[in-house]
Amino acid sequence: MNRFSYARPGSVADALREVSSSPAAKIIAGGTNLVDLMKYNVERPTHLVDVSRLPGLKAIEETQEGGLRIGALVSNTSAAYDERVKERYPLLSSAILAGATAQLRNAATTGGNLLQRTRCYYFYDAAVPCNKREPGTGCPAKDGVNRIHAILGTSEKCIATHPSDMAVALAALEAVVRVAGPNGERSIPMAEFHRLPGDTPEKDTNLGADEIILAVELPEARFTKNYTYLKLRDRLSYAFALVSVAAALEMDGDKVAEARIALGGVAHKPWRVPEAEKMLRGKAPDREVFEAVAERILQGAQGYGENDFKIELARRSVIRALSQAAAGTPQSQTDKRIQ
Template identity: 60%
Template structure:
């Protein structure tokens, strides 16, 4: 691990001042991802700015009826929070599907938003990786790519975003609040993470000197009919091969609106509003769910070892929608 400076921030202004002007400076909170990257030599920050003492642990109902969640709220605390379980059970399910209890007790909401891919080439500093060293190449494209992306890829990168929480937040259309030298701004969850394009080293639209302060969940009619379904190689502590966050607003037996997000298939949580629009006004039925799933994965591109993900994604969406609609008992 490389030598680095350490500073414990006393407030947001101090944190922003301490991160600015230092090339490679990073914020640290729970450290569940960043410390791993530092131990492996993937991340080599010149300075760590500890933000754990900032007042960003509040969970409260907003004036508009949504939910405000501070960036330092622990994943475990959020998953078991009464307001989350009552009003956003999809988020609670996704959080509890991620990592292990020990990690959830340390990991923060802000850190979860910013966690980096688990692509083995990214973690292996002996191999090229455009995400780690832009311009060096992407060996996953021709190499071992079973866990890699089938949607939104580029010739520069085929890595997937690893978060479970972010898939649920995408379906729930959360908003990320950030603070930087120029003031505060809000970023829709759909715009927070990036597809790789020609700059795969950039995971998000966040500037290097901006601090995530909170996420906000809008009022949603999906509490009664939602499901987070995660398929993985083993049940305990494994990242998703494919996951689906599905939520339905059903009234008088018909679907009024739907939200669907896929995880484990792209560089960011994957949504297509056109797939969701197909379900509006429909009776909950397998045929309707299959049509929406087909649109969601349209244009998927298989690599040598991950072609199974295309059909797996379709089936995962259908199964999750069935469970959300109450057509099948949760497995």
């Protein structure tokens, strides 16, 4: 771990000044990801800006539009167990509880969860090349150990996946990320917050280097009954997703009126295909329709050898998740056996 200076600003304005003071400055709150990366010499900040005590960012509040605003410093535990979240956005609560351990959820924050970095083995090993860690050095995962890697939205430069469960649910719920920078505040829709690798895999998000996350805002509640967060992994607990699916349906009698589907563990960002969601509108929720939707979502999927199995796993996961959502029987995050 390299030497660094440390600041604990008392306001958002002070935090922005600290972040802008050095190109190698990094924000720290819970530290559940950044500290590990610093220990491995993957991240080498020269200045740490501790935002954990900034006022006003630890609240969950109603919005004027009838939704909820979850502050950037709200812990994952607090978000998952908040009665308003559980009642109005159960998909989000379920996704959060599917991730990490209780101890990590107590420390991890809303903003930090969105900004966590890939768990690619090569990214974490400073002794090997990695375009995400050092642009232009190569992507050994393409021809190497790639069982956990992406099958959608990849590029020649990177096949890493985004590890968050929370972000997958937020993408399905069409949340908005509120951020602050030198020029004031702005909103970034979840669909645009994370990036595909393209030619710049070192850039995980569209958050500016001189910006900080203030909150995540959820729209007016929908999908409170017919939803599920299905997570497939190598062991039942405390593992990152090989494939996960956030599925949410709004029913009109025995037909689907509206649908939202987002996948995790398969791409550099939560993966949504709005055209596939539209295929469900006005349809009775049956397996044939679900199979067609899964095929559309996975159109263009490509494996790299060890992760070829993910394509079929993702197809089956979409079908199973839509079946659970349609039946109103969400996957339990306590009894993790697939229903």
